[in-house]
Amino acid sequence: MDTFKGFQKGLASLGGQITPFASRTFQYTKEQLGQAEDKTQLPPDYIDLEKRVDALKAVHQKMLAVTSQYSHEPYDYPPNIKETFSDLGRTVSEKVTLLSSASSPAEAQAALTAPPTAKPQPKTFPHAIARASLASSQTLHQQHTGAGEDPLATALEKYALAMERVGEARLAQDAQIQSRFLAGWTTTLNTNLLFATRARKNVEKARLTLDAVKARVKGTTWKLGAAGPHDAHQEHELSPEAQEEIEKAEDEFVTQTEEAVGVMKNVLDTPEPLRNLAELIAAQMEFHKKAHEILSELAPVIDGLQVEQEASRASAYSLQ
Template identity: 25%
Template sequence: MDQFTKLTQGISQNFSPFAEKMGANFTQLKQLASEKLGATNPITELPREYVELESRFEGVRIFHAEMVKISKTFTQSEGDTELKQLKTQFIGITNTLGDRFNSLTGSTKAAHHPQASSQSSIGVETEPQTIQHAISSVCIENSEKIGLEEPLGASLYKFGTASDKIGDSRIRMNNAIREDVVAVLQSETLQLIAVAQQSRKDVQGSRLALDALKSAHKTAVPAKESAIRAEVEKAEDIFVTTVEDAMKHMRQVLESPVIIQAICSFASAQLEFYKESEKILTELIPDLDEIKLTQDALYGHSEQ
């Protein structure tokens, strides 16, 4: 019997907070429904400072969510369907150039094309990690078919080698953004925003509870009026406390330097990538121009 009594007491103790919470939620939902229908007393206004702070916080919250999403997309592996289609098209172009070149020059390299293709198909082909690596792959593969001693083959090889270096730089940029932007935004800042969001919900709940009690006080019978007035005063204190708490948490988000640092890291990673790319391409273009002059001279010689 004693065990049964303890069991029922335990159930009662566990159920009471749950029932109390359900009752509070019901009261808030009822008040919210009344407000939507316009069948309620004037709504308690939030402090102007709170409203302005909430608007600024909402801007940060939306930016944070979008920045994380965009940063993830920005650093995704480009070995997707679009890149595969582009690689296929690029292979078709370079193969066509090589075939036409060999047919015009009467080179015997064309006879080796099927063998080269079959050899490449035997090995396990790995998907390129960036668009630059895809370009590098098709350029270098077809430069060997055309012949590195030919101007076109040499041009493709040099361009492919440069693209490979740029692709490696792109991977370093992607990794830096994942570590210094995405990971940072998804840790400390995300937690601060989550706490602030919950505090905003607490403000909404305490405001609804307060207005529900105010409505009940206006329609209360004299015998209950004093007790309800005390409940209203208690609800007002809770409302003020939740507003102050929410403002504190929203300020923590707005004053945090983490987002600015993440933006700076994003910009720095891009700057490093573009600087390396510029250096590689600056060295490449004069070589390609020189090879083009050689090609022009060869064509001019053959026409005479």
């Protein structure tokens, strides 16, 4: 009997020496293997908050995975385009200004390939269309031998200038989205939701610690073998020290749970994500409004050139 009591004391001493991390790890392993007899259950309201926070995190990750393209300038730049350094050297409006003063095909070509005065031009789809339109306009101008200007060449030049403005509006939209939407949602994901994750981990640590303490105390105070009437009464009795240890672990578990509830509610209740989404929509609206205004100004000009060309063509046929 003395040997058995010594063995019990040894177990108690060993349990007291186990680090909290090792104790939690051991408890977690037992739970994963299905060997834990009791597992402290989290309140249903707490579990509901966890599910809502997980959903919010998934939403942020999915939306950012797509909208982060707004911080990547050439997200709509055609991959099949082969533009040279000279193509990207100057803006379309700069080239048009230089071309207006060119008096020969050689000077016009020099204007198109003029050395850059600033950083390379943006690689966006509207800018690419603008550059292609201006180059096409000059190709037609150089081969035009009739009187006046080639109407298609003139239209392409005006279209080039308009699309460059559309491209600049797109860049302005992207800058607004980066600062007013992406920055906000990234902050929510990397701070608020991260704080919630840490708070939940603290709850899990506290729960594992509580269950580990219960299991250890239970294992060192319960008696082995068949229990008699007197033993049955004593079986679940805990020493004051053991009871105090359990109560301390329970208090820590409750404290961590309450803190996590507060953090998760704060994350779920903040209006910032919705405010950021409104900013995203506003930036998109502003871009499409601006693009509509630019093209609305251009459309009647192109229509006028078309009408003039058809009238000239009809007049030429009537004289034959």
